[in-house]
């Protein structure tokens with residue numbers, strides 16, 4: 001019998017998702033010129049997450065994820081995404 005439990009997929013997560021959400025808060029606090037409506041923030045989050053490597057793991061330890069891409073590097077990607085979204089916003 002296989003010991004693989006398909007529900008264990010929930011136990012591994014891309015911890016860069018949480019990092020991006022936290023860094024979005026920092027970014028918008030420091031860059032008030034960008035629109036903070038829900039549509040724009042979701043677009044910026046999606047573009048950012050598509051642009052950085054995922055980092056899947058079981059624990060919440062950030063050490064290895066930070067080695068792969070730093071907070072400053074993610075903030076630069078967020079800025080590029082915010083510029084793109086502000087040029088072509090989906091909000092009404």
Ligand SMILES: [Zn+2]
Nearest residue numbers: 035037040091
């Ligand atoms: Zn907007």
